[in-house]
Amino acid sequence: MSEVKMINKRKKLIVTFIIMLILVFLFNRAMYWSEFSTWKNKLFVGVISIFGVICIPLLLTYIKAASDYIDTFIANKINQIKYLAAHWKKTLLFTCIFAIIIAAAVLLEKIIFSRIYDGYSNLRMYFFVGTGILIFAIVLCGKIAYKRVEVLFAAAALIMGLTYIMVSPRHLLVTWDDETHYLRSVSLADVFDNTKFNAEGLFYDSQPAAYMYTQGDLTQEEFKAILDNVEYQYEQKRTDNRFGSEVGKEFVAYTPAAIGIIMGKALRLSFFHTFLLSKMVILCTYVLLMYFAIKKLKNGKVLLAVIGLSTTTMFMASSMSYDFWVIGFTTLGYSFFISELQNRDKKLEYRNIIMMNICFLLGIAPKAIYFVIMFVLLFMPVDKFKDKKQRRIYYSIIVGVAIFLMMTFLLPMLINSPGTGDSRGGSDVNSTEQIKYILSNPIEYSGTLLNFLKDYLNLDYASEFISSMAYMGYGIGTAITLMLIAALMYIDRGEEKVRMPYVRASYFFSAAVCVVLVATALYISFTAVGADYIAGCQPRYLLPLLFPMAYFIGVDGVTTKINKNAMAVAAVSIMSYFFMNNMWATCF
Structure with missing residues (x-):
């Protein structure tokens, strides 16, 4: 194992300061100060901003454990970049395969499935892209499958999870109590500026319409009009109505979703893209936790x-x-x-x-x-x-x-x-x-x-x-x-x-x-x-x-002669097939 090169503390301090400055800028950009915002909210955001810009760079630079971790992380990334550069032909090949998978998915939907199902569907196209990349990832991880099961798991889980998020319904009443989870996530995200957008309340109140739509009592056009109104209200940033949910002890579990909502606001994403982003942060959190659990x-x-x-x-x-x-x-x-x-x-x-x-x-x-x-x-x-x-x-x-x-x-x-x-x-x-x-x-x-x-x-x-x-x-x-x-x-x-x-x-x-x-x-x-x-x-x-x-x-x-590498690939492939098969019904 090569020795990790120590980075100059001054350089590390400057780099971490710049990174935190960008993050604090985005955090403040996500705030929307309204008549409901108080001086306590502004003070709270100010304290977080100062802590982020000044204290965190100092802690990351001068606390040995954090500093050493950063050195190791950077060293690993440099080695990975060097490896990709040294094997540029293989990197180029994999990039081309990736592009071919996307192109093949689009063509598959346009040429074949759009005719079978009377119309082109982005959802099916997302599914085909996800399936192709998933197969490619499993094959790519095949040689290290048992040695690095956590990598194989993370690749499969991320690809499948992102695919499902892209093809899943853009409304509530999809999973158990998701309306409550959404309300609490929004409440946590809005705790900084104490501002709740009307759109968030309208989306929460769209549950009856979502139920009627799934039961066939509401046409697609009628339901789309309701969701379009949510998007319109969000673009207008209307905040004249309040809707509740107090943040309780369970708030910690909504941190990933709240971070996704804040990120969406900071990046000026649409309402539904922000909704999708919050679910992506949830997915990434789960994959990280399970990655380290498997690795341990x-x-x-x-x-x-x-x-x-x-x-x-x-x-x-x-x-x-x-x-x-x-x-x-x-x-x-x-x-x-x-x-x-x-x-x-x-x-x-x-x-x-x-x-x-x-x-x-x-x-x-x-x-x-x-x-x-x-x-x-x-x-x-x-x-x-x-x-x-x-x-x-x-x-x-x-x-x-x-x-x-x-x-x-x-x-x-x-x-x-x-x-x-x-x-x-x-x-x-x-x-x-x-x-x-x-x-x-x-x-x-x-x-x-x-x-x-x-x-x-x-x-x-x-x-x-x-x-x-x-x-x-x-x-x-x-x-x-x-x-x-x-x-x-x-x-x-x-x-x-x-x-x-x-x-x-x-x-x-x-x-x-x-x-x-x-x-x-x-x-x-x-x-x-x-x-x-x-x-x-x-x-x-x-x-x-x-x-x-x-x-x-x-x-x-228990003594066995089973090839452990093949066992890992087979097990993950079987579970991947089940989940991908089970999400297919949502692509219509």
Whole structure:
């Protein structure tokens, strides 16, 4: 490995200052000061601008860890550029192939499919471009597939996700609760200047029209007129109406979408291009989290890639959602923990302890009821610690983070009382009365819970969290995906047998408790008082538990002669085929 060349601090300071100056300029350009903006908003933006222009360049230059990272990053990019220059013929060839794929996609739509389906469609053209580039990327990564599974995953996920974003409907009611996620994302983006555009409110209020359009009660022309009005209002920058949504503790999960909205405003993009950009930032965030989660593992990489590329997860990571945040960060947290189990000879480092807890803190914050899944972290093997002091610190941090997360949803209930519950559950929902019912009838509720879990955890309904695309329908591939996961649980593992009975048992226990708590929370907040069913507990809530469950069910030490490179390519190709096939229906 070549030595990383240190960059002159003065040059680094100047370059980072210029970069931050540009970013701060764009950030301020995104602000729209209206009658609703206060001096506090302007002061807040001013402080952020000063911090960005002055403090961040100083921190990046004079904090050793950050400075070293920048040196390494720049050195890697320089080496990559040199490699491309040295192999210019191959670079030119790949560029030509890329251009040919785009040209072929356009011709395929114009010459063949436009005649089959009576008209040219940009959506189908985007699909063909994405499919061609995806196949090219998988072939290109073929030789390093198992060695760099995270690269293969990132390439496939980015291409498929961007393709889906381009062909997906330009309205709400596409995925679960996307209207709420959009409202909260906009609220976070608008918190700086305290200005909400009328267009954002009109788009949020377009849900009934979107539903009527999908049901055939509204013509395409009528629905287009509604969306055109949204765009017109956005171009006029009208702000005379206000619409709400307070920013709560779950706001952290909407950071990527809010960044996309701010970027769109800074770049003066149209309303719907800004909407698409916000979903692209969501996708990139998910891919980055899963990239580092896969990279962190010693084995089980292909297993995680397959789960990360499942249709439902990719669909949510390419839509207005925050499930990607919960899944991505908790998976990365588990990867830190599992990587320690896979490297038993290496002592635990403090930075890994900190990163693992930050991941769980960020990932669980939007849905604090998942705090119980951190229980398994308490069973880190004793021989991983450097000394007793480190062990005490480790336990203290784990318990502290878990208690903090637990309190974020318990304290509001204790202080404000549970309230009446979620109005979407119906008029018979009353959280206070439901809690009284459970405490007065524990046996009856236990029976209701067990009957619910019998179906909820039944693999016959696995399509609900494997191949469901919410309001867009169901896709193919559920059975094969489950079989692929089952196979990889044993063949994508280490060759040496590893015994960790306490870790496995503690995880299964915590996962079971987590499912019970989630179901009970929905019974309290979303289900009619005394009902013999549980409403609103969607199977997608199992997704943060899927990878660690599969990993801890599987065992190491299974000898196989399977070509690992071919295994990685085949697995990613199969999952890519399912998602691309499932998105085809949206291209019309």
